[in-house]
Amino acid sequence: MASDHSLNMLVRRLDSIATLSDAERQAIESLPARTRVLKPGQDIVRDGDQPSQCCLLLSGWACRYKVVGEGKRQILSFHIPGDIPDLQSLHLHTMDHSLGTLTEATVAFIPHESLRELTVRSPGVGAVLWRETLVDAATFREWMTGMGRRSAYERIAHLFCELYLKLEAVELAGEHRCPWPLTQVDLGDATGLSNVHVNRTLQEMRGQGLITLRGCTLVIQAWDELIRASEFDPTYLHLEKRAT
Amino acid sequence: MASDHSLNMLVRRLDSIATLSDAERQAIESLPARTRVLKPGQDIVRDGDQPSQCCLLLSGWACRYKVVGEGKRQILSFHIPGDIPDLQSLHLHTMDHSLGTLTEATVAFIPHESLRELTVRSPGVGAVLWRETLVDAATFREWMTGMGRRSAYERIAHLFCELYLKLEAVELAGEHRCPWPLTQVDLGDATGLSNVHVNRTLQEMRGQGLITLRGCTLVIQAWDELIRASEFDPTYLHLEKRAT
DNA sequence: CGAATCCTTGACACTCTTCAAACTGTGTGG
DNA sequence: CCACACAGTTTGAAGAGTGTCAAGGATTCG
CATH class of the missing domain: 1.10.10.10 (Winged helix-like DNA-binding domain superfamily/Winged helix DNA-binding domain)
Structure with a gap:
């Protein structure tokens, strides 16, 4: 299934948040994944897209951003290996922002369908993934506070x-x-x-x-x-x- | 259980996002809930707290906010009836901001435990709740963009x-x-x-x-x-x- | 009617932006 | 190995947008 062990990165990440059972570990490692290498400054998903997969960052940096007016860009978050920057697309079907690489990067694409199955069969993993999106949101709040008041x-x-x-x-x-x-x-x-x-x-x-x-x-x-x-x-x- | 039908508000809200089965509807309505009336300007949860319940807003307005430096306040979001403003506390155990009322408000408190059970037993409801927190995050992104570039x-x-x-x-x-x-x-x-x-x-x-x-x-x-x-x-x- | 809260106004200061140009470093092809 | 191009950084000067302070006016409510 997964080329090499790209999904091992995901296991390690989630395990560092909440201890996984062997079965859960197993379930994650057997997710299907397509790996690709991308050049710096390349878009992975674009504002308005309706993706059917999520992207696990294996190496390199990425960022999410919006463009307003005539070309003004707002970067919303930075992402490093182990992140799933577009995890929210699992439940929000239209992208409200773009995701692009900042450096050369390796990413693994995982179909939404498989992730949804996983969260239903392993609610513990589901909870950890949900949590990841919540930490994301907490970071947005912190950045907002900075831009508003610092x-x-x-x-x-x-x-x-x-x-x-x-x-x-x-x-x-x-x-x-x-x-x-x-x-x-x-x-x-x-x-x-x-x-x-x-x-x-x-x-x-x-x-x-x-x-x-x-x-x-x-x-x-x-x-x-x-x-x-x-x-x-x-x-x-x-x-x-x-x-x- | 729930006093009157405070939870009916939650059913209607979630049903407006994704159609619920009768069983799911049933499961939500039988959640335990304590209802309270709060005065304007009152805190519901505070930065640093470790709450064991979530708060469903039944009437009135609330907002989430952070305080930085000497008293500078950043409001992070506004909330209106039907919202669960601190849903993130289900998986993030320490509050990184406060939640307070803006007007007189009626809120129903639902124990985390019951909500967690619900999400495990009814993954469909779990998904809709997860989605709610993702829409929240999407709004943070939009506000960030505004403060940075508008x-x-x-x-x-x-x-x-x-x-x-x-x-x-x-x-x-x-x-x-x-x-x-x-x-x-x-x-x-x-x-x-x-x-x-x-x-x-x-x-x-x-x-x-x-x-x-x-x-x-x-x-x-x-x-x-x-x-x-x-x-x-x-x-x-x-x-x-x-x-x- | 008085008190509190909220809104409005003016003057001034300051952070940050814009524009435009020069400078530095690094990789590439001749 | 040099010349060049390109991307990124640095600098200066001028000005827009927004903040601060302080005071006065308007509402609302008990």
Whole structure:
């Protein structure tokens, strides 16, 4: 069925949230999946589409976004390996936004039908998947709060904290250092700022010795300070492991 | 069990999304529920709480919000009768925001335990509830986009369109006229603006003959114009009825 | 009738945007 | 190995949009 063990990634992810039984593990691993490699900047699903499959990100980064007016883009979320960025399409049949890659990426497509069967047969897995979409929503709330009530500096600092912790949770970061494939334009589109202002804000942050951002690596030099500056509270990421 | 027929509201709501079987209807109506009447401005759950029940709004308005810094408030969503504003607490055990009333309100509390049982025994109902939380998330995405990339005028106009349609869907509005219990401070906290700027923007909208907003009633005098000005596209509300 | 709440107004400050240009780094083909 | 192109970053100057503060006016309700 699944090429190699692409679905193993999903098992590990869900198991890190709520312990899976062997049967559940089995059920997930035997989902059908088609794997593909995509180039950077490629759309996976588009606003208005009615997809019949979900996409599990195996490697690389992706983002969801909307376009308003004449070309203004708002990035809604960033996604890293282990995420299913369009899981909501399982129950919302028309896409209200687009999903695209930011880097070269490997994705596995899983038919809606198989996922729906899975959630009915294994309500425990269903609950964990539902939970994933709820964490997603919690992140939207946090970003909203930032765009409504935080300064540019705070918003960017907050995003650094968030992404670092998410990467660390899947062992793609550590020691306050993580891969950073985002351009300043991406950062601006995610925080609701112009790229120019992002640039100036980053310089300020560097000036205060909080971060280093060169090439494709972010180094957080003063984690505590970054947390304080952005009033970051990781509760909304709901990273702790729970029993079902 | 349920006092009177408070749960009938939930049946009607879910049935308007996906047709329920008699058994499902039955299962919902026999959920245990405690009904209470709350005063305006009262908190129902608070940031940091670990609730063991969800709250079905029977009458009145509520909102979810976060507080940042020294008292700055961001409203995350508005809720009207038929909504379960804290449904996410079913799977996210710690609240990352608060929920409070805006007007006098009647709510029915339903234990998590009973809801979890229901979703396992009736996967169809589970799917519809999951879907409700996904529509919620879709609305967060739309608000984010507004705060990141739309002007004050567009944001407020957009909100008018959204709330009017949501109220109309539960027959609390019609003929481009609806109840409007929100103050200009509330409106500002929802759109990420100051109350002063909300005031000036509303005057501009009135000046252009788009709306009337007096007492506790909003009248939309130029619906098409309002839609156009805010680039409103109702897709994200996912209001169409679907089969399960 | 008074008190509270909400709305409105003015003046001013500031964050952030826009536009346009120059600069840097990196990969590619000759 | 250099020249070039391209994508991304940096800089400056000017201005729009929105926030803040503070005070006065209008409603509503008991």
